[in-house]
Amino acid sequence: MSEKSLRPELTRRDFLKATAMTGAVAAMGGKLFKSTTSSMFAKVDSQAADGSTIVHSYCKMCIGPACGTLVHVKNGVVTQIEGDPESLANQGKLCPRGNSNIYNLYNPYRIKSPLKRTNPEKGMDVDPGWVEISWDEAMGTVAQKLGDILKEDPRGLVFHLGFGSMADDQPMARPVFPTIFGTPNEIESNGPLCPVHFGALANLGSFTYSIDPTRANYLVVIGHSLGGDFAKASCATVLHGVSTEALQNALDRGMKMVVVNPHAGAETIRGEWVPIIPGTELPFIQAMTNVILHELKRYDEWFLRVRTNAPYLIGEDGDYVRDPATNKPLLWSTISNKPVPFDNPEVSNGRLSDPSLGAAALSGTFDVNGKLARPAFDVIMDHYKELTPEWAEALTGIPAATIRRITAELVDAAQIGSTIDINGFTFPYRPALVFSGRGAISHRGGANVMLATNVINGLIGATDVPGGLTGESFNPLPEPGIDGTVEPNARLVPQKGEWIRNAFKMPPDHLDMAEFYPHRHCTPYVAWRAITDPAKYYIDYQPKAMLLYGANPLINNIRADEAIAAFKTFPFFASISYHLDEPSQFSDIVLAESSNMERLNYYDFQGCGPIAGKRGLHAMNFKYPVVNVLYDTRDSNSILLDLANTLGINAPANGMLSGMLGLMGTPYALVPPQKYTWDKVVDAVLKSRFGDDKGIAYFKEHGAAWTGKWLPEEKTYNYFYFPDGKTRHPIYLEYLLGTGKYMKDNLTKANVTVPGWDTDKYLAFFGALPTWIPHPEHEAPKEFDLFAVNWKIATRTFGMGALDELTPVREMQQKQSRETDSILINADTARSKGIKDGDKVVVESQYGGKLEGPVMTTLLIHPKVLGFAGNFGRRGMFLGPKAREGLNYNQLLSAEDGYFDPVAGGIEITAAVKLSKV
Amino acid sequence: MREKNSKHNEYAQKARAHGKTFGSLARIFNQRPDAALVINIKSMELEFFNQFPGGEDLNSDVKEGLSKISAFVEQITDQPEKTVEQSLLVDWTRLFRGLQPGYGPKPPYEGVYLGENENDFKVLESVARFYTKHGVTPAENAGNRPDYIGLELDFLCYLCEQQVEAWEKGDEGQAFNYQLAEHEFLKDHLGRWGAIFCVRVTEEARTDFYRGFAHMTKGIIEEMANAPRPISINKD
């Protein structure tokens, strides 16, 4: 055997050259670094390591992250994600967002370590001169700045949250940290374009509405994308309880769906599409109600009498007439022919089994202590008298005959008077409902649409019963309050002593003006103006720091310029960010957030709507990093708990967490003075549920910790908890009228007006019954002859996890349809304007916003409407070309004072626009 | 295994030089510039740069790199250390950390350069497979995707160190395996994209320090990746 060189022989010259080259670099390394040996690798067993493993995890690409996943890991790299077939919530399915989790992990543009800006100048297109820094430096800086504010005046901290921070598995962000810090300025950017909660809380005591696809036979869905456009692989709270499959099953079962929408979304393939002029949803619902009350005269009299406040006596001032001795609202008893408090057995003993009980009058005029009073139902009858289908036709563009037909179908389908037996429990059965979503309620007057929805469902008895409009979780939510009706949570009703969260105060504490908009879901756009013009908004202090997490008001809200101006005023700005989106561009310190699959966490969902025909899943998911955390990042719970520990506010944090996570009263309750890490908290939760030996270590070794159980079906309807006459759903919202009076009194006393509002115009929105007040787009100059609308698309709903910037996701969207980069116009309208498919046009809104893009002609849109799918066209110059493609619909809108809903806080989701060819 | 002989020493020396080369470059990408680095840069004398051969006796990129770094040393002579540290840190963050698509070069991950799109985790998995095949995996504190340029260079450094160890033990078979792995990794992985990335860095860098190192890295990767396949010592 002849010996040969391990390297083929080089010429002497090559050899010298190679030696010189390596010598130069090695010498340089020797000068610069202490050591140049390999330091980044650890030994593994090369045989064993090649195998692949499957890790149980759960998704978090929407706000109800119920879907269990199986993550395939090969050589330490995630190669595939699939729905976990054993996870009861999604039963093996994932939506497109869920599938994109893999890109979320390996997105090369993630933030990899905390960052500090070195360029003090701030702006969307200004290079911040980022430098990576250590966690010690980053957290130390943030803690020092926040510590000063905490000592001086906690109002100085604005904690700005959005959908990115909003999942029920991030309790430190919402509500723990802002609460224990004591700032009133927890400001949310999610919601102004979908202020859905006011109506559900008012009527059902529930955070959102949910439809019942297991039993509904007739669904009128107004301004909302269900099914394909929304794409839910599972259903969890806050998502209207409808998975795409559940909807599909309902349609297969024969449910009729009427989609009232300016745009025909995916679900209209299986339903009837009724195109409507944007913003006129309220007249449509009101006209249906008029038909029920004054034409068909078919309503659920039992339900109204026993299960709503329709028989409550109303005085001429619109308020309940109350018993002078007890202050309880009075009803007119048809047994004793006199007014009695609501809890008098003559009126409160209503029974499903005996409709004669609960003998309260629904109509008539009565003398009560010398004053005239009428049951609320009588007031409702009058209120709707003139709101005829013909009146509505002129506004909505929907023929009166269509309104009448749909109403008759709805009432027929409701099967008024029928009952259903579920596991031995008898319920009213009303398999028909009206559901109003984002497109219907995001208007000035959006709260009125919610009230009108509550009224019409109440009239047919379809409130919180099988087949009808229900709450989103299955608990004894509709517990009656002091007036005998379902009461909302603390977000509402400032004028009642026991709910003082948003009580009137001058000067106001809240930058978002909660003192003037006490029922609002969120009003971030007002806060930005108040920050830059404090005098106008009566603000007497200067916000000192912004901590932003998961919020992007520059894209997902409107008037980015106002938010930017406010952002620039903060002496200190920090963000918890997964990627450098537009708002992070303003940060002084960026705290690097880990990606979904790198987090240790759990998600408890108490009450999950129907999935594939079943209802009422109570379950828990658990996850831990599926691979080594790739970079130097941390999850938000850890970051904020650590910050609380450093700031010395760990005791209240521990107390709140113990209460929220169900640890109170267990051996695992967090001890107030101790400093916990998030891992320890999760470990305590797991052990409290599964036993002392079953903490994180156990589940890491043995796989998933998800559990799930189906509630007995009867317990999935809240009627079960308060049956018969045990609670009442208000359809006459007396306390909203009360809020108006409360505000009027306080404004007068303080001698102020609501900034930017004419007081009478503002107060007009606070009524007990829904009133049609035309929106700004209906009053725009004539040249703005079209309306703009947009809708959610499956791959972008919630916009979480940097979906817009994940090139593969964006490319998929563009391949699927050119909708996402186009302006949709009705083909006939286009023809009449001399515009062809593909032409470039400029759309200008009544508020001055402009968008330019190619036209896509279609018959799936109302002739008076231009449509925009999703919300693209990102603005930051460093975001890259893919993210900047498409159109940012929100730029067409406005949230000027006086132009948004002063009750629920929703902004106008539509605008009057004009079109010109480029 | 054979007895260790003088040839083995020579091979070990060569492998050591390669290891130090890859290790030095890896440090540039893996380690944030700090005060110590600035002090070390400032302490470099110009004679240091004159010790290397000129003309065609040195790879042109390495030569260019040396000249850029030498220029940098001159430029910062009068600058305070803090200023230098910050400008290096800004440059390092922008060039190597892939913060935003429009901010600095495309991030230095093999999957980004060789995948079908910017996120190709199949490429990433093939890199990780290569590592595990050779008995290692990125350590928990590696703080980066397995296909990061700094990790790929560090892996090459590791392979060279293993060669040194094998030569010192006289284990020719093992030495050959690691030498082959070094060659294949350069050919199939880093050699296919590293130089492309380095060219982008030379265009985008704001300091001559990193521009210089990008040139040097490019030169090293190209030369090493084009080296002939090693042949077993035992092969007839």
Ligand code: SF4
């Ligand atoms: S519905 Fe989609 S985004 Fe939401 S948890 Fe399930 S897979 Fe994830």
